[in-house]
Amino acid sequence: MALSEAEFLTGYDPGAYDRPSVAVDLVLMSVIGGAPAALLVRREEPPFAGRWALPGGFVRMDEGLDEAARRVLGDKAHMAGAYVEQLYTFGAVDRDPRTRVISVAYFALLPADCFAAALKADGSLSLARIAVPRTTGDVAGEAWSEDSALPLAFDHAQVLGLAVQRLRGKIDWSPVGFALLPERFTLRALQDVHEAILGVPLNKPAFRRRMLDRGWLEPTGERETGSSFRPAELFRFRSLPISG
Amino acid sequence: MALSEAEFLTGYDPGAYDRPSVAVDLVLMSVIGGAPAALLVRREEPPFAGRWALPGGFVRMDEGLDEAARRVLGDKAHMAGAYVEQLYTFGAVDRDPRTRVISVAYFALLPADCFAAALKADGSLSLARIAVPRTTGDVAGEAWSEDSALPLAFDHAQVLGLAVQRLRGKIDWSPVGFALLPERFTLRALQDVHEAILGVPLNKPAFRRRMLDRGWLEPTGERETGSSFRPAELFRFRSLPISG
DNA sequence: TTTACTTATTCGCGATTTGAATATAAGTCA
DNA sequence: TGACTTATATTCAAATCGCGAATAAGTAAA
Numbered sequence: 001m002a003l004s005e006a007e008f009l010t011g012y013d014p015g016a017y018d019r020p021s022v023a024v025d026l027v028l029m030s031v032i033g034g035a036p037a038a039l040l041v042r043r044e045e046p047p048f049a050g051r052w053a054l055p056g057g058f059v060r061m062d063e064g065l066d067e068a069a070r071r072v073l074g075d076k077a078h079m080a081g082a083y084v085e086q087l088y089t090f091g092a093v094d095r096d097p098r099t100r101v102i103s104v105a106y107f108a109l110l111p112a113d114c115f116a117a118a119l120k121a122d123g124s125l126s127l128a129r130i131a132v133p134r135t136t137g138d139v140a141g142e143a144w145s146e147d148s149a150l151p152l153a154f155d156h157a158q159v160l161g162l163a164v165q166r167l168r169g170k171i172d173w174s175p176v177g178f179a180l181l182p183e184r185f186t187l188r189a190l191q192d193v194h195e196a197i198l199g200v201p202l203n204k205p206a207f208r209r210r211m212l213d214r215g216w217l218e219p220t221g222e223r224e225t226g227s228s229f230r231p232a233e234l235f236r237f238r239s240l241p242i243s244g
Numbered sequence: 245m246a247l248s249e250a251e252f253l254t255g256y257d258p259g260a261y262d263r264p265s266v267a268v269d270l271v272l273m274s275v276i277g278g279a280p281a282a283l284l285v286r287r288e289e290p291p292f293a294g295r296w297a298l299p300g301g302f303v304r305m306d307e308g309l310d311e312a313a314r315r316v317l318g319d320k321a322h323m324a325g326a327y328v329e330q331l332y333t334f335g336a337v338d339r340d341p342r343t344r345v346i347s348v349a350y351f352a353l354l355p356a357d358c359f360a361a362a363l364k365a366d367g368s369l370s371l372a373r374i375a376v377p378r379t380t381g382d383v384a385g386e387a388w389s390e391d392s393a394l395p396l397a398f399d400h401a402q403v404l405g406l407a408v409q410r411l412r413g414k415i416d417w418s419p420v421g422f423a424l425l426p427e428r429f430t431l432r433a434l435q436d437v438h439e440a441i442l443g444v445p446l447n448k449p450a451f452r453r454r455m456l457d458r459g460w461l462e463p464t465g466e467r468e469t470g471s472s473f474r475p476a477e478l479f480r481f482r483s484l485p486i487s488g
Numbered sequence: 489t490t491t492a493c494t495t496a497t498t499c500g501c502g503a504t505t506t507g508a509a510t511a512t513a514a515g516t517c518a
Numbered sequence: 519t520g521a522c523t524t525a526t527a528t529t530c531a532a533a534t535c536g537c538g539a540a541t542a543a544g545t546a547a548a
Contacts, residue, residue, distance in 0.1 A: 019266065
């Protein structure tokens, strides 16, 4: 049997075949007001004019994929420090009506304040609330703004849904949750983030115990200010657990 | 600030930019003799002549990514029923010395007997044992054949390592393990697969309990044959747990 | 200054899960 | 028939988890 593998590995001519365009799309997420939110841009031209889309850009020949994602991220203000992770690659033949575009989706996590600052700095961006079903099943990936459903361009609803799913799956065993908080935060704020992502209320003492036992948190002797009642202690994310 | 998003979404000309080639590479895994194994092909031409590589192929303009992965899989015999899942997309600028190639990696899981049959049917394929460190840390992604290290082409060692990592992360909460076994199997065989992937011995009664409680297993009244001692019951993977 | 109020933080318990050793069952083979 | 080996079931202690309640620490009003 002839192997397609052998076909191209032995004598490959770069100019012989048509090549698809490759883009990166970013799901820029945060937790705003107790609900997960994503950053969208409004499309002014066809296709999908008037709809909302994930920010993205084509991958240049002289940059890697992560580099391209960082570049797209850097185009917006206040987003340099975001946590970025590759999500999935979407390559259905007809996902873009103009031409074949393969999109490598990334998701990025930002603290609420950076997110809000970026939103204010650029008028064409929009925050969208993500519908989080209470059931533990799959995530619809629908976006909402002020209680009205937001129609998304391309297959971006699917991308959004997968981003929420991925975040949900990772948040209780990986330290990604800290990327959604400022450098110093209270345990209550951390729990709020977890509850917003998972869509369920969590038990306070148990959550506290788990987090503290993991060794990811470093107490700064400081306390929260401005609270009307007993101020909570501020913690910091300790990237390297001190071994030994 | 000018958005790169707006730049290309508003007036995109498909012919205006150079485009990278897009390929799919497959990490075809199984568990052979109590150790994880992957299928590799020997490269006869430069670059990386003499080294081993993952089977792969370029994505055609008229097929989706999953479709391309299935096609590359179908080129080999005995592999139609494999479990296939997208793994990660590798896009470093210089990962292929000939030209820019972005590779969407997939991993596929096969029962040991199908794997062996495919190996016998094609002489250019080779089975490689994957080095699984006993520590719970990261996976090196080194391939071994008969106790000698196998130098891999391109960034395929990295791809291999990520595949093992992904499989390890999924095996105890997702039913992927069943894809590595024939249709009917004993609990001991299932445990052997889990131990091979994780690289640690597991507690037998606890493993049995967990698996049975999950509701994924359906007992076929039959028993294993050919064993010299008490034959174990054969189970079948029940895809849909009967709800209600 | 004192007291009410609200939230942070800790404590303590029962229920559930987990790890591991042991007992029993069921086949083959000498 | 009995020794042998593995499957399967039982049992028990340890660790974990959910959850309610007690205690602590601030602010704001009396």
